[in-house]
Amino acid sequence: MDGNPGSVPKGAAASRPSSGLRAMVVEDERQLAALLGSYLERDGLDVTVVHDGLEAVETARAVDPDVVVLDLGLPGLDGVEVCRQLRTFSDAYVIMLTARSEEVDTLIGLTVGADDYMTKPFSPRELMARVQAMLRRPRQAGNPVDDVPDARTFGPLVIEPLGRDVWLDGEPVALTRTEFDLLATLSERPRMAFSRGQLIEAVWGGAWVGDEHLVDVHIGHLRRKLGDDAVEGRFVRTVRGVGYRMGTGE
Structure with a gap:
């Protein structure tokens, strides 16, 4: 992991103005959760941090996040079940975090609707790059494009x-x-x-x-x-x- 867990690295860029987008971090390692939350906040997202799977599902219903950073190994409900339940009411982007590199874990996570995954240890900066790439995708109806038919x-x-x-x-x-x-x-x-x-x-x-x-x-x-x-x-x-x-x- 780069950076000091629980604190913003020295020399880090100033926080961006709020984008109005919401992120939820679901991670039972509290120092890591705080670190990821600080990076997301610096990127202009409104961040909610939770530490167990049961709380994650209920909080997602209330917060309606645009992106969820979701650990696979959680107390209460594991990340696979959290993702499965999220997909019944939310189309948030989901990035799954796992400490296990076995392909089966990755495929199980993606099967229930995760958009991407990262294996620990990872760089928070790489995670932020992936989050920003996801959030740049068009997600709502916009102005018509001249050369793209409506249907x-x-x-x-x-x-x-x-x-x-x-x-x-x-x-x-x-x-x-x-x-x-x-x-x-x-x-x-x-x-x-x-x-x-x-x-x-x-x-x-x-x-x-x-x-x-x-x-x-x-x-x-x-x-x-x-x-x-x-x-x-x-x-x-x-x-x-x-x-x-x-x-x-x-």
């Missing part, structure tokens, strides 16, 4: 980028922010085969550092929610040796 149709699948809505056979599909961003990226240029690196840059941001296998995990979640699979590739096709492209829906 994109692929057979029975309809994607509305401005409202961030997805419909399949006339029924809404509940996607996490990361899943929607992947689908929006693929559907914006449906004839293009995207490499994993290109999808990482488009969705996670150019500053993201980590295993590109993360893309495969989220594509798998997206396919399951769309009733698709890698063999059929009705909506998301695998391009061997390259990555992924949009399917026609037929």
Whole structure:
């Protein structure tokens, strides 16, 4: 860990004005929680810190955070169950923290809807870079873009980028922010085969550092929610040796 736990490092940049965005740190190591909270506050976020899983779920309902930094090993409820419950009422970005590097822990966390993960020990500055990259993604309807149609149709699948809505056979599909961003990226240029690196840059941001296998995990979640699979590739096709492209829906 860089920096002195529980204090802001000497020479650190002055705090930014409040962004109006809310962060929640869920970490039972109190010194680490205080350190992460101080970094987030310096980046202009309003921060709430909790130390156990049961409290995290209740606090998230009250605070409605934009981003959650969530430790995997928590008292009360573990991070996987907290994330699972969060996803029933919140579309906050979730970064999972784990002291265990085994891939199974990472995949379990991502399966329940975490957007990213970091393995301890890590640099708080890298964590802040990932948080800022996430928060720069468009998350609400904005001004129309001239060359982007209001709705994109692929057979029975309809994607509305401005409202961030997805419909399949006339029924809404509940996607996490990361899943929607992947689908929006693929559907914006449906004839293009995207490499994993290109999808990482488009969705996670150019500053993201980590295993590109993360893309495969989220594509798998997206396919399951769309009733698709890698063999059929009705909506998301695998391009061997390259990555992924949009399917026609037929």
